[in-house]
Amino acid sequence: MRAALESAGCRYTQQRAAVFEHLSQVHTHPSAEEVYLAVRQSLDRISLATVYKALEALVEVGLANKLTYGDDAARYEYRESEHYHLRDVATGEVHDLATPFDPDLLKKLDPRLAERLAAAGFQVTGYRLEVLGRFQS
Numbered sequence: 001m002r003a004a005l006e007s008a009g010c011r012y013t014q015q016r017a018a019v020f021e022h023l024s025q026v027h028t029h030p031s032a033e034e035v036y037l038a039v040r041q042s043l044d045r046i047s048l049a050t051v052y053k054a055l056e057a058l059v060e061v062g063l064a065n066k067l068t069y070g071d072d073a074a075r076y077e078y079r080e081s082e083h084y085h086l087r088d089v090a091t092g093e094v095h096d097l098a099t100p101f102d103p104d105l106l107k108k109l110d111p112r113l114a115e116r117l118a119a120a121g122f123q124v125t126g127y128r129l130e131v132l133g134r135f136q137s
């Protein structure tokens, strides 16, 4: 845990390590508050603000992804390989989509898109795809 944080350029603290460990073990894309409630079980003096700062530090060094949804609370995930998401619009739950990631999908949508954006001064660095829906109960 310590080596992973430090090799990514993230200063090691016990709190950051606990937040990172939790994030790397769950597949639920938790909010900062959910991470806080889980990590508090073992570090009872940790605050929500500390958890939030730890998550932001992990995002900054590339160990975590932050998924934002307008006014809803941001969700975080351990940064694994690129993948798509499925989001339940009723509950806000986010799951990984079990389908291969296609690095050329933008090209398939529009073969000249990246070129046109580059001409407008925008360099494409990636894309996100999220399938929206709701689980039938």
Ligand SMILES: [Zn+2]
Pocket (backbone or CB within 6 Å): 029, 077, 083, 084, 085, 095, 096
């Ligand atoms: Zn994910």
